[in-house]
Amino acid sequence: MxxxxxxxINSPLGENLASWLKLPRPAALRRYGxxxxxxxxxxxxxxxxxxxxxxxxxxxxxxxLVNAGVGVVEATAAGATWEPSTAWADADTDAKWxxxxxxxxxxxxxxxxxxxxDFLAGGLRRLGASGRVVVLGRAPDGADPVxxxxxxxLDGIVRSLAKELRNGATANLVLLDTTEAGLAVVESAMxxxxxxxxxxxxxxxIRLGGAAVAAPADWSNPLQGKVAVVTGAARGIGASIATxxxxxxxxxxxxxxxxxxxxxxxxxxxIGGTSxxxxxxxxxxxxxxxxxxxxRFGGVDIVIxxxxxxxxxxxxxxxxxxxxxxxxxxxxxxxxxxxxxLQPGGLRSGGRVVCLAxxxxxxxxxxxxxxxxxxxxxIGMVRSFAQSFAERGAxxxxxxxxxxxxxxxxxxxxxxxxxxxxLNSLQQGGLPVDVAExxxxxxxxxxxxxxxxxxxxxxxxxxxA
Amino acid sequence: xxxxxxxxxxxxxxxxxxxxxxxAHASNQDMLTATLDGLVxxxxxxxxxxxxxxxxxxxxxxxxxxxxxxxxxxxRLSPRTPAYDVQQACGTGLQTAILVANKIALGxxxxxxxxxxxxxxxxxxxxxxxxxRVLLDANRxxxxxxxxxxxxxxxxxxxxxAAPSNSEPRTGLxxxxxxxxxxxxWGITREAQDxxxxxxxRNLAAAYESGFLDDLVTPFLKLSxxxxxxxxxxxERLAKLAPVFGTRGPNPTMTAGNSTPLSDGASAVLLASxxxxxxxxxxxxxxxxxxxxxxxxxVHGDRKADGLxxxxxxxxxxxxxxxxxxxxxxxxxxxxxxxxSTVLATLAAWEDDAFCRQRLGLQAPLGAIxxxxxxxxxxxxxxxxxxxxxxxRIVANLAKLxxxxxSGRGLISICAAGGQGVVAILEF
Numbered sequence: 001m002x003x004x005x006x007x008x009i010n011s012p013l014g015e016n017l018a019s020w021l022k023l024p025r026p027a028a029l030r031r032y033g034x035x036x037x038x039x040x041x042x043x044x045x046x047x048x049x050x051x052x053x054x055x056x057x058x059x060x061x062x063x064x065l066v067n068a069g070v071g072v073v074e075a076t077a078a079g080a081t082w083e084p085s086t087a088w089a090d091a092d093t094d095a096k097w098x099x100x101x102x103x104x105x106x107x108x109x110x111x112x113x114x115x116x117x118d119f120l121a122g123g124l125r126r127l128g129a130s131g132r133v134v135v136l137g138r139a140p141d142g143a144d145p146v147x148x149x150x151x152x153x154l155d156g157i158v159r160s161l162a163k164e165l166r167n168g169a170t171a172n173l174v175l176l177d178t179t180e181a182g183l184a185v186v187e188s189a190m191x192x193x194x195x196x197x198x199x200x201x202x203x204x205x206i207r208l209g210g211a212a213v214a215a216p217a218d219w220s221n222p223l224q225g226k227v228a229v230v231t232g233a234a235r236g237i238g239a240s241i242a243t244x245x246x247x248x249x250x251x252x253x254x255x256x257x258x259x260x261x262x263x264x265x266x267x268x269x270x271i272g273g274t275s276x277x278x279x280x281x282x283x284x285x286x287x288x289x290x291x292x293x294x295x296r297f298g299g300v301d302i303v304i305x306x307x308x309x310x311x312x313x314x315x316x317x318x319x320x321x322x323x324x325x326x327x328x329x330x331x332x333x334x335x336x337x338x339x340x341x342l343q344p345g346g347l348r349s350g351g352r353v354v355c356l357a358x359x360x361x362x363x364x365x366x367x368x369x370x371x372x373x374x375x376x377x378x379i380g381m382v383r384s385f386a387q388s389f390a391e392r393g394a395x396x397x398x399x400x401x402x403x404x405x406x407x408x409x410x411x412x413x414x415x416x417x418x419x420x421x422x423l424n425s426l427q428q429g430g431l432p433v434d435v436a437e438x439x440x441x442x443x444x445x446x447x448x449x450x451x452x453x454x455x456x457x458x459x460x461x462x463x464x465a
Numbered sequence: 466x467x468x469x470x471x472x473x474x475x476x477x478x479x480x481x482x483x484x485x486x487x488x489a490h491a492s493n494q495d496m497l498t499a500t501l502d503g504l505v506x507x508x509x510x511x512x513x514x515x516x517x518x519x520x521x522x523x524x525x526x527x528x529x530x531x532x533x534x535x536x537x538x539x540x541r542l543s544p545r546t547p548a549y550d551v552q553q554a555c556g557t558g559l560q561t562a563i564l565v566a567n568k569i570a571l572g573x574x575x576x577x578x579x580x581x582x583x584x585x586x587x588x589x590x591x592x593x594x595x596x597x598r599v600l601l602d603a604n605r606x607x608x609x610x611x612x613x614x615x616x617x618x619x620x621x622x623x624x625x626x627a628a629p630s631n632s633e634p635r636t637g638l639x640x641x642x643x644x645x646x647x648x649x650x651w652g653i654t655r656e657a658q659d660x661x662x663x664x665x666x667r668n669l670a671a672a673y674e675s676g677f678l679d680d681l682v683t684p685f686l687k688l689s690x691x692x693x694x695x696x697x698x699x700x701e702r703l704a705k706l707a708p709v710f711g712t713r714g715p716n717p718t719m720t721a722g723n724s725t726p727l728s729d730g731a732s733a734v735l736l737a738s739x740x741x742x743x744x745x746x747x748x749x750x751x752x753x754x755x756x757x758x759x760x761x762x763x764v765h766g767d768r769k770a771d772g773l774x775x776x777x778x779x780x781x782x783x784x785x786x787x788x789x790x791x792x793x794x795x796x797x798x799x800x801x802x803x804x805x806s807t808v809l810a811t812l813a814a815w816e817d818d819a820f821c822r823q824r825l826g827l828q829a830p831l832g833a834i835x836x837x838x839x840x841x842x843x844x845x846x847x848x849x850x851x852x853x854x855x856x857x858r859i860v861a862n863l864a865k866l867x868x869x870x871x872s873g874r875g876l877i878s879i880c881a882a883g884g885q886g887v888v889a890i891l892e893f
Contacts, residue, residue, distance in 0.1 A: 254506075258676075261683040262499075265506035269541045275506040277679045284676075295748055296509075 003405065003421065006428050026427035027168035030130030032196035032437065034247055035220065039098035039194055041128055042071040046082055046119040047103030047136075048112055060183050061103055061136075068191060068219070070099075075119065082119045096128030099194050104137045104154055105176060108147045116157065124165075133161060133171035134193050136186065139207055151175075155205060162203035162460050163425050170202040170426075170460075178210045185213055185449025192441040200402075200434035202425050203460030208449035211390070215446050222444045224249035227297040229289060231280050232307030234260035236406045237356070239267045240432035241304055244440045246271035251297055255280070255289065256307070280307055280333045286340035299348045302443045303341060305334045305355040308374070310408070312367040323370045330374030335381060338396065342388055351394040352443040355382055356435075357454055359402045363463045375400070379454050386452025395451040397442045402458025405429040424459035471566035471736050472749040473891065476861020477504035478732035479685035481849035482692045484585040488729040491686060493522045493529060496731040497536040497582040503683030504578065504733045505541045508747060514543040516574025519561040520733070521551040522582050523852035523882075526589040533580070555803065556758065556887035557581050558732060558856020559879050563889065565736050566753035575741040579860070581853030582731035596623035631727075633773065633882065635764045640773065640882060641804070643763065645711025645719055647772030648806040651813045655718035658805035659703040662723040662846045665802060669843025670696035677842055681861055693726055693849040710804075723805035728849035732857030734864075750864035754874075756889035757784040763884035770814075770824050774807045776886025777878040778814045782825045784888055792831040795890075796873030797838055797866050799859045802845040803880055811878065841866065855879065860891070867893045 006026045008014040018025045030040070045062060065072045075082040100123040104116055116135065127133070135158050140148035154173055162171040174189050176182075185208040192198050193206075216222040228245045232238035233254035246252045252273035256264045261277045268275040276292055278285055293300035308330045311322035334355055341347040360368050361375025382398045389396045403409060403420045409429065412420070421429045438457045441447055479500055482488040488496065497520060505511055520533040529535070533548040553560045558581035565577035592600070596619060603615035632639045648658075672678055673690055682690075708717035710724065735747075742749050759780035763773040777800075785792060792815060800808045814820050815831040822828070842862055845855055856879055863875040870893065877889045 258679050258682070259684060259689045261503070261689070262685055262687075265503045265683050268506035268509075269502055269511055272509070272511050273506075274509040275503075275683075277683070279676065279679075282676060288676075296746055298746070 003428055005418075024422055024427045025166070026422075027129060027166070029168045029199040029426065030196045031199045031433065036196060037069050038191060039070055039132070041096055041098035042073050043099040043101055043194070044073050044075055044084060044097045044123045045101050046075040046077075048106040048115060061101070061186070064183055064187055065101075065190065070194070075123075077115060077118070080118050082122050095126075097123055097126050097131060098128050099132035099134065100124070100127060101134045102136065104135055107137065107150045107154070110146070110150055110153070112150060113153055113157070116154075120161065127165075127169055130168035130196070130199070131165070132194050133158070133165070133169065134174060134190065135171070136174050136176070139175040139177045158205070159203045159460075165425070168199075168426065170198065172198070172201060172203070173205045175205060175207045177207050182210070184215070185209070185211060187215065188213070188441070188444055188446035189449070191219065197437035197441060199437075200426065200430035200457050200459050201438060201455070204456055206450065206455065207453060209451060211395075211448040211451065213446050213448035216444070221249040222446065223302070223440070226250045226301040226443075227253070227293055227299060228302035228304065228443065229253040229255055229276070229293060229300055230304040230306055231255045233267055234264040236408070237401065237404065237432040237435050238306040240436040241306055241439050242267055242273060243271050244433065244436040245302070245304070245443065246273055248440055250302060250443075253293060253297070280337070281329050285333065286337045289337065290340060290346055294345065300346075301348050301350070302352045303337065303347065304439055304443070305337070305353070307333070308356060310368070310371050312371065314367055315369045318370060326370040327374050327377070330371070331377040331381070334378060338381070338385055342392070347392070347394055349393050350445055351392070352447075353389065353394070353396040354439045354442045355396070355398045357398040357400040359400050359456060359458055359461055359463060362400060362454070362456070382454065383452045390451055393448075395442070395448055397450050397452065398454045399435060399438050399442065400454050400456045400458070401430065401435045402456065402461040402463075403429045404435060405431055423463065424461040426459035428459065430457055430459055468570040469572065469738060470752040470754070471569035472739050472742050473751045473753060473860060473864035474735040474737055474742055474747045475508065475750060476681055476732065476734040476857060476864070477507055477683055478681065478854065478858050478861070479503070479730055480682055480688045480691050481728045481730035481851055481854070482688055483849065484727035484729060486586070486692055486729070487686050487688045488584065489586040491584065491729065492587050493525065493532055493582045493584050494536055494539070496584065496685070496729065497532065497580060498539040499685050500580065500582070500683070500731040500733045501536055501540040501542060501578065504735060507680060507683070508735060511541045512543050514545045516568065516577045517565065518542070518546055518548040518578040518580065519551055519564050520548070520578070520580035520582065521553075521557040521561060521853050523552065523554055523557060524583055524585065524588045525552070553887070554882035554885060555801070555850070555852045555855060556879055556881035556885055557853035558858070559756070559860065559877060559887045559889060560758070560856070562734055562736065562753070562856060562860050563756040563887070569736055569738055570753075576735070576737040578733050578735055579857060580731065580733035581855070581857050583851035583853045584729040585727040586729050591627040593623045593625055593627055595620065599623065631882070633763075639710075641710035641719060641724060643773035644804045644807060645714065645717065646768055647775060647810050648718060648804075649711060649714055649716070650769035650772070651810040653718065653806040653809045653813065655704075656700075657809055658718060658723040659700050661802070661805040661808060662703055663698050663700055665840060665843045665846040666695050666698035667843075668841055669694055669847035672842035677865070681865060691848045693728065694847050719804060719806060723846065725803055725845045725850040728851045730849065730851035730854045732854040732861070734857045734860045748868070750868035751875075751891045751893055754890040754892050755784060755788055756887065757781070757787070758885065758887045759783070761884040770820060771884070772810065773882070773884050774803055774880035774886075775810065775814065776884055777880050777888050778811050778886070779825065780886045780888040781815070781876070781878060782827060782831060784890065785831070788890060790890075792834060794874060795834075795838065795876045796870060797841060797863055797875035798834055799840060799844065799863050799875060799877045801850075801855055801859065801879040802840065803850065805846060807880055808839075856887070863891050867891060
C-alpha cells in the first residue's frame with residue numbers, strides 16, 4: 001500500500017498542517033535514475049591533514065569526486081569555522097550543499113573531533129534536500145587507546161547526526177579497515193552513498209578492507225558482461241533486484257518457484273533476462289542453477305539469495321513444519337548453494353554473492369523465532385564464508401532490509417504498519433528498489449572492499465541498530 | 466541443395482485446463498500470446514526476429530483469421546517476425562513443427578516457433594445457417610421494401626445458434642462414438658484402457674514431482690499444473706465410472722476416465738539450425754528427423770481397419786520404411802492418448818499379422834513395442850488435450866527426454882479428426 005501520509009505531508013496543505021500540529025514530516029527521497037549525476041549540487045569537502053583520502057598529494061579524494069562529476073568545494077579550517085574556498089564563495093553564496101564529506105582518517109586525539117564538529121556545524125546550515133553526510137575514518141585496531149577511542153567516537157557522532165538530519169538527508173560512516181585500504185575501495189562506496197542509490201541507507205557504518213578492486217570501464221554500466229542469478233525474482237524485492245541489476249548492465253537470470261512462473265516470465269521479459277523455474281530447496285537445485293548459468297551464459301558472476309518465506313507463530317504454538325520450512329528455504333538452501341559456488345566450475349573469479357538478511361535477524365521479532373533464526377543464521381554464514389570467498393577474489397555480504405513497502409507489509413494491520421513506518425530517522429518505509437540498489441552496489445566489482453558484512457537498508461530504524 | 470537437420474531447442478506450454486475451468490474467459494489469442502512470452506522469457510528471445518512462427522487452432526473464430534500473427538505482435542518477439550496459421554485438426558501442433566523444421570532443413574529459415582492453441586470454453590458460436598442466408602439476402606436486397614421482404618423469411622427455428630460440435634460432418638458421429646466402434650472391433654478391454662489411463666496420470670505426476678516439467682511449463686491464470694491430472698488415480702476408482710461412448714453397443718468400455726476431457730491450453734516449440742542454436746548459446750535437445758501424414762477412408766472403409774483415428778497406423782510403416790527402421794528401433798514412443806483405446810488399437814493393429822499383411826502390405830507384423838517406453842512422462846489422458854496444443858506438448862517433451870538420455874530416437878504418433886494421422890521421428 002502506498003504511503004498516503006507521505007504524499008499528504010508533502011502537499012501545500014499538508015506542510016501547513018504538519019507545522020501547526022508538530023507532525024513528523026517524512027520527505028520524498030532522492031532516488032537514482034539511469035544517467036542521474038551523483039549529486040544535484042555542490043559538495044563541501046573537509047579533512048584532517050595527512051588523512052588517507054587526501055594522500056598522496058593531498059588531492060586524492062577531491063580528484064576522485066571531481067572525476068565522478070561532482071562539483072567539489074574544499075573547505076579549510078579558520079579558527080572555529082571552516083571556510084569554503086574563495087573561488088566558490090564568489091560564485092554562488094546562496095547555493096545549498098548536496099553533500100558534506102569529511103576525511104577523518106588522520107584523527108588521533110579527542111581534540112581532532114572538534115574540528116569535525118566545526119566542519120559539520122557550518123555545513124549543515126546549508127545542507128540541501130536529501131543531502132548526504134559522509135565521514136571517512138579508520139577502524140580501531142588496538143594499537144593505541146587514545147586513537148581507538150577517537151576512531152570509535154566517529155561512530156557516535158554519525159549515528160546521532162543521522163537522527164538529527166531532516167528533509168531526506170542521511171549520514172553514514174565509512175571506515176577503512178587496514179592501512180592498505182585506499183582510495184580504490186573508497187570510490188565505489190562514495191558513488192553509492194552520495195547518489196540516490198543509497199536513499200534509505202542511513203546511520204550505517206561501512207567497513208572497507210584492502211582488497212584489490214577494478215573500476216568499471218563505465219560507471220553507469222558497472223555490471224556489463226556479468227551474469228547474475230536472482231532467486232525469488234518473480235515479485236517484490238526480488239523483481240526489483242533483477243530490474244536494478246539489469247539496469248546496471250548485468251545479464252540476469254530470474255529464478256523462482258515453478259508456481260510463480262507467470263510473473264517470473266513477465267519480469268524476465270521486462271528486463272531482457274531469462275526465466276529459470278526452479279525450486280531452490282530441491283536437492284539438485286545448486287547443481288541445476290550452476291549448470292544452467294554455465295551452459296547458457298558461460299558462467300555465473302553474481303548470485304543474489306533473495307528467496308525467502310515467513311511462517312509466523314509464537315514459539316510455543318509453532319508447528320515443526322513451520323519451523324523446518326523457514327529454516328530450509330531461508331538458510332539451508334543458501335548454505336548449500338554457496339558451498340556449490342565455491343567448487344570448481346562454480347562462481348567465477350571476482351564473483352559476488354549477496355544474501356538477504358533482515359533486521360528481524362538482528363533485533364529479533366515477536367512471532368518470528370523461526371524467521372529470525374534463519375536471518376541471523378544468514379549473517380553468521382556470510383561472516384564465516386568471507387575468507388573462502390576472498391581467496392578467489394570474490395565477496396559475500398548480506399543486506400538487511402528494515403520496513404519496506406511490499407505486499408507483505410501492506411498486509412499488516414493499519415496501526416502496526418503506520419508505527420513501523422515512522423520508527424526510523426527518515427520517518428517512512430523504504431521501497432523495494434532501495435534494497436535492490438544496495439544489493440546491486442555490493443555486486444559491483446569495484447565494491448570488493450566489502451566482504452563478510454551486513455548492510456542495513458532501514459532508514460536507521462530504531463530497531464536492530 | 467542439401468538438407469540440414471532442424472534442432473529442437475525447447476518448448477513452453479501453459480498448464481492445460483478443463484473446459485469452462487480457469488481459462489473459461491481466456492481467448493485463443495490470450496493463451497497463445499502468454500505461451501509465446503513464456504518461451505521468450507525462457508530463452509531470452511526478447512526483441513528477437515525469428516524466421517517464422519507457425520501455429521493454429523482447431524476451434525477458431527472467423528475474426529481470428531490472423532491469430533498467430535496477432536499473437537506474435539502482442540508478444541515480446543520482434544514484430545518483424547512473420548507468422549501464419551495452420552489447421553489440421555488435432556494434427557495441427559505437430560504439423561506446424563514439421564513445416565518449421567522443413568524450412569530450417571532447406572535453409573529457408575534459421576529459427577522458428579511451432580505452436581498450437583485451443584479453447585473449448587471460448588468456442589465460436591455461429592449464426593444458424595438458415596438465418597445467415599436470410600441476412601445475406603437482406604443485405605443484397607435493394608430498397609427498404611426488398612430488405613423487409615427478405616427479413617420476413619426468418620423462421621423462429623433459425624434463431625437457434627449453431628453450437629460448435631466435435632462430430633464428423635460426413636458421419637454425424639462424435640469422435641468418441643467413432644472410437645467406440647474401433648474399440649469394439651479390435652476387442653480392446655475396459656481393464657487395459659483403465660490401466661493405460663492410470664499409468665498416464667502416474668507418469669505425469671512423477672514428471673512434475675521430479676522437476677522434469679520445470680522448463681516445459683509456465684503457469685497461467687494461477688494454474689500451475691494440468692487441471693485434469695489425478696496423481697492418486699487408481700484402477701479401482703476408474704472401474705467405477707460409467708461408460709459414456711458406445712453405450713448402444715453390447716459391452717461399452719469407454720468412460721470419462723479413459724477418454725481425454727475437452728480442454729483449453731496452448732503450447733510452443735523453439736526450433737532452429739544447429740548454427741543458430743550455437744550462436745545463441747542454446748543447447749540442442751534433439752533433432753527433427755522425418756515425418757509422415759496419412760488419411761483413412763473412415764466414411765466408406767472397413768469398420769475395423771479404417772477407424773476414424775487409425776490413420777497413424779498407416780503413416781508409421783511408411784515412415785519406418787523410408788528411414789530404414791523397425792518399430793522396435795525407438796527409445797521412446799509418444800502416442801497421443803485421444804482415448805486410451807486409440808493407443809491400444811494402434812498397438813494391436815501393428816501386432817496383427819493379417820492386418821499388417823493385407824492392409825499395410827508388409828511381409829510380417831510390425832510387432833509389439835516395449836510398453837515401458839510408452840508415454841513415460843504421461844500423455845493426453847492425464848494432461849488433457851487442447852486439440853492443436855497437443856503436438857507441441859509432445860514434441861518438446863520427447864526432445865527433453867532424448868536430451869536427458871543423451872542418445873536415442875523417439876516416435877510421435879498423433880491421430881486427428883477427418884481420419885488423419887501425423888507421425889514423426891526425433892533423434893538426439
